[in-house]
Amino acid sequence: MAKPTFESPGPFGWEETEEGSLFGQRVEGAIGLFDENAWNIAPAVTMGEPELPTGPAAFTGVSREDVYRGAKERMGIGAHQIAQRGASLCGPAALMFITATHHPERYYTFATTLFEKGDASLGKLRIRPGKDCRAYNPSGKIAPVDWVTLAGIRDSENAFFDYDEVEDALAGITLPGELAEWFRKAGYGSVLNESNLYFTKSKGNFLEAVSLHNKGHRVCLFIDINGIVSESPGRGRLSQIFTSANHWVVLQDVMSTRDDHLVFSIYTWGEQGGEYRVPQNFAVKLKMDDWLMNYYGYVACRP
Template identity: 40%
Template sequence: MEIMLRPALGPIGAMPGAESDDLLDRAWRDPWTRADCRRVALGMMPGCGFVDDATLLDCLKFEVRRGRLTVSAASASSTQFAPPQPPSKPRQSVLLIDAFEKGKGGGAFINITRAEVVAGLRERVKKPEGIDQGSTSLCGPSSLCYNLLLDDPDTYVRYVIDLYETGAAMLGKTKVKPGESCRSFKPKGIAPVDWIATASLRDSENLMFNYDDPSDAFGGITLPNNLAGWMEGLGYTSVTNETNVWFSKDPEDFDQAVRLLRQGQRVCIFVNSRIVDGQEKVSHFYSVPDHWIVLHASGGLAHGTLAATFWTWAQMIPVPKTGAMNADTFCGNFFGYVAGSPP
């Protein structure tokens, strides 16, 4: 994807972080370039219907930070978006997968083949958003692994390989050692690589309940303090756990989550899953948190409505599907967030 933006914003090279954000902010303020910026952002958010300008700008910044786009001056009179060039040397994760593929025999997960793990690892490194919990309740570990793949794919690959080869692994400072029933399960409705990465973490964390079947809703529940602890163990800094498991949160809490996202943090949102499906809750009393999603872009709730994009179930999902959602409706299903700055 490539567009030319006018007018000149100064001859600059590829810039990560705050510098690229500043360039995008200046390009967005200029009426001549805003239309081109909008076209690129909307092209990366298919099917989203109406999306406000703040959300579109956040989308561009997010894609630059994750390496999907680079922003640079093509000349003294134009600015350019273009796909990033591949690295001159293979990433460590690629080398790890290649070496793992050459190994012999099966592993600790007796109903998953080495070839399935190799194919899954390559797909996840290439496309982190492909993680799919399916019908399982593994949304917490899935959200963590999605963010980890964006920030540190090498650690993710080592983690999965160690689990398969030995039945145990360190995920940062967290020791993960799933039980025999988890390791012997033949995954259905979830990719083998996702079962290894997410079910192992959930099963290892449970002291009283095993997670050995995708239909096990209770054993798969991830509490906010668990998710925050995993992030801290992986080296995420300034980790914030602003959640409530009994009462929904306020618009100000979501607006703070959006501010943290704009500062470059990863933000996991705790919700009732009906809000992602576009179903309005019946009442405050009956709405309970049962799902983790990752905030991708939003303009916040300052105007009394929500238009946002979240990652979950292997896709970017606009909420609502079309138009905007009343802030009260969203907040009645919103139970806070866990956020942290990437290592």
């Protein structure tokens, strides 16, 4: 789901408080011991300025210089800069974030090849967006390289709807089975899909996601956005009869899984260096039961 707009930072901003010292630490209730070597996270990538091709590119609505520069900046530890912004492209953003983090060269090649040729692959995941998507000028609504990669994936994978402008909310939706299949085709191992569309998942399911994260999987959480932006999340906006799962995030760190004090960080919207803290307000203690009202499961893979 696209990032919501707030009139002022309010409780969602960063505050330097004593409570803030909890962030980044393992505390009582955390599941297992995290293996710091479990992930092969690429360091900052050093590369010279590439010699840009000349001639027409397949994507005509964005500049070559912007795409190449943006792709380079997002390699390795710069992956958190990948940002859907106002576009409903959280599923492709999760795939690209994990790829750029762990396989930066593949990400760079994919992004630049897709821009130039309009046809690129990650493993067996072949992406060929349509002409309208390739001609669209996002005009500052999303970074050029993120339009090429995120919108390119979404438009190519849609069976019925074109994704050819930032405001296409319905055409941007990524379902769990689809995200899992993208990871499989892209060559990721041990892909798991433990999610629901119409009913929230249990505490056990969330703790499974945390355990997989601690063992080296990359875990994408399927949630109602209400769970990460509201100080008192409670139930999502829609009734329990209908799904209100509307956003994908990538689990980054888990500090506490206590029933009365849940604290973790996620990648979402390209914000806060890829470590968006939940809850945002350090003074608020998020209860497990409140979080679970907005939690619909996970898709996980081995990078």
